[in-house]
Amino acid sequence: MKIKFLGTSAAHSYPLPFCNCNICVKARQMGDKNMRKRSSVLINDDLIIDLGPDFTTAAFMHQVDTTAIRHWLQTYCDSESFGAAHVITRMGEYAVEGLKPLFLFASPETIQDMSDKLAQEKAGANLIKTEWLEKLGVVATAVKHGKEYVCGSYAIIPFDTNQNKTVYFIADDTCKLFYALNTDKLTTETLDYFSEHRIVFDVVILDHTYGFNVYADGHLNANNFIKTIAKMKERGIITEQSKVYASHISHEGNLPHDEFLMLAKKHGYEVAYDGLEIIV
Secondary structure, X not given: OEEEEEEOEOOOOEOOOOOOOHHHHHHHHHOHHHOEOEOEEEEOOOEEEOOXXXXXXXXXXXXXXXXXXXXXXXXXXXXXXXXXXXXXXXXHHHOOOOOOOEEEEEOHHHHHHHHHHHHHHOOOOOOOOHHHHHHHOEEEEEOOOOXXXXXXXXXXXXXXOOOOOEEEEEEOOOOEEEEEOOOOOOOHHHHHXXXXXXXXXXXXXXXXXXXXXXXXXXOOOHHHHHHHHHHHHHOOOOOOOOEEEEEOEOOOOOOOHHHHHHHHHHOOOEEOOOOOEEEO
């Protein structure tokens, strides 16, 4: 499995556009891995997690053929995670040619929220009615949390968070991946499922919005990130061979990338950056 990080920041990018805190100033000075777009991941060139507002920019920067994407998992819908303007260009009136179906998996609530945003781009547009799904070339599956789905060559299982957002187990013949952003803890039900089914992850990508000792409402800070890793190890869900990556990173309490990485390694994890590609 090839995993490419198209974006690794929290909701408002990193550095923040109008912020002059020490971290944002350093990020602008250092550039490179310190410049982060909104979080999104591409798997094997054909599956995207969160088709967000930075989708095309990330594709241009990281040499991604967006026409090869066939499968789309959406964790939730807000201004950081869903770029309605990109999806609406799949309509014939934009003179699009050679359009191939895009298979969407998301919770019913997320599909409704995305439909509302699409309607702001084009009156009546939605991801629910057959007429509009055909116009957009989308096949939408409203997922039930805890149920396994076949998604091309992947098996996926969506799980609910304590915030009614979705985290995903994704597996193919080579790798078991867990993608869990925008949450401040993994539910007991989710962890129990992995334990009961003896799932051991090769790669885990977790929310790391805040640094050490920063109040973390709805997201993980460094303290709770480390506790989450420890809890998963205790259950045997991850091992010393598993790769754990921090993503969804804000300027609040987190360090410049190289310093952040050195600190993370001491606690047994890695820090993702935009454009990072790993093969498992």
